[in-house]
Amino acid sequence: MTASGHDLRSHQRMKTPRSVLNPDVRTPNPGPRLEAKRARIVDAALRHFAEHGYHAARIEDLSAQLGVAKGSIFQYFGSKGGLFLEAYKKAVRSFPAYLDCPSQIREKGFFEILRYWLLRTERLVREDWIPYRVALLGNYGVDLALKREINRFLLAEDPYGSTAFVRLGIARGEVRSDIDAPLIVSILDWTMERFQDALLTEELDPGLFPHPADPAKNQARINQFLLVLRGAIGI
Amino acid sequence: MTASGHDLRSHQRMKTPRSVLNPDVRTPNPGPRLEAKRARIVDAALRHFAEHGYHAARIEDLSAQLGVAKGSIFQYFGSKGGLFLEAYKKAVRSFPAYLDCPSQIREKGFFEILRYWLLRTERLVREDWIPYRVALLGNYGVDLALKREINRFLLAEDPYGSTAFVRLGIARGEVRSDIDAPLIVSILDWTMERFQDALLTEELDPGLFPHPADPAKNQARINQFLLVLRGAIGI
DNA sequence: GGATTAGTATGACCGCCAGTCACGACATTA
């Protein structure tokens, strides 16, 4: 539920820009078999990175576990960073966008949608922590070169639909219109990301973030956070 | 100007907790010679990390450039991560705290202090970009283990004095008191950090953050940002 | 001052792992 940047996700599968991390030397039309193998690798990598972290993850272990040669993985993804980037994308794409909430929630408006997701995220994490952990790694646990690619991706896809969400808020008269919409979006993304990290890190990486967090008090915290956020970007 | 956590920096040089990154096997009273050598290494490391990034920095290069054996560096700092942590601490400690502003600014109140530093930071960065770049690396360009130590440090030292600063704001009646002060501090830290990153990244790491930023418009952005922040935690 | 010892400096060496590449297996076409 966090991202930064404009909503540019217009059509599916826009060509990602070439880069060291994204050699993309595959044939133009890979064919279903290769695509399937590629997907298998990404799935396993997701789990592997989630379990070991970025640096401690060993490509060779991954390849052994998959029954695939190490060389193949590099052929598909170019580098460890490239593989991680694909895993990260898959993780983030698996998260719901703000507007993917039930319609009766949507009718209640902007801030109720936020509340819905904040309350919900805890359970989502518990059900499947793997993509959340990989997202955490991507946000804080890689080097700047990779982080740059990640930000580029978030900017291009806006996977949580923050821009559309803010637009809805403005249209409903719930979100202030005297401030540049992109700045609103950024602030929403920043604070939501950090707040959720603080809520979830207990399970994802104990000790990563300072933790005044008694889980029982999370609901109260969420309410306070929403109050502040409403003051910031509301009305 | 950003940190997260309580203001615990009570006395100088509180014992940092032992850890893999902080073996601290030095003698209890190192003597001035060793302290000087240690400081020399940290200084050079600061520059070296700033120039090359965390992963691309080579301890051996650093040691050659210093005329010091590689083994010595590991003897002093235990690991590359330990060395970086020290460099990061030094960088962050070199930044001014919120309340270090001129007294006539302080008299103008909480939000004017923020404005002062936001306007000021750009120039500070230009004058000496090295610590800012290292802080950026520490925030986004290391692995989670190191990031954990960094957060622990920020929590323990509160190097920007955010807690005292918020306390002042509350005392002056400028900052809302209906919300847990620690949450206010966190939100202030989160947003200030990200906003400054967005402002400064142009010079520190072009392309790291999405950049709608025409430098000429920075002042307008700062004003809008302050408006939002005032709504969030003001009155 | 010489001897003993504790603290400090050194750089050759080791283990590890991302990334490479020559070769082999396989598929496709002729």
Added chain:
DNA sequence: TAATGTCGTGACTGGCGGTCATACTAATCC
């Protein structure tokens, strides 16, 4: 079957973080 392109492979390499036996220096003692 031969020829040609594609895909898969794993032994190998390069480079770097980290170690440690040895050398050196400074302090301490008789």
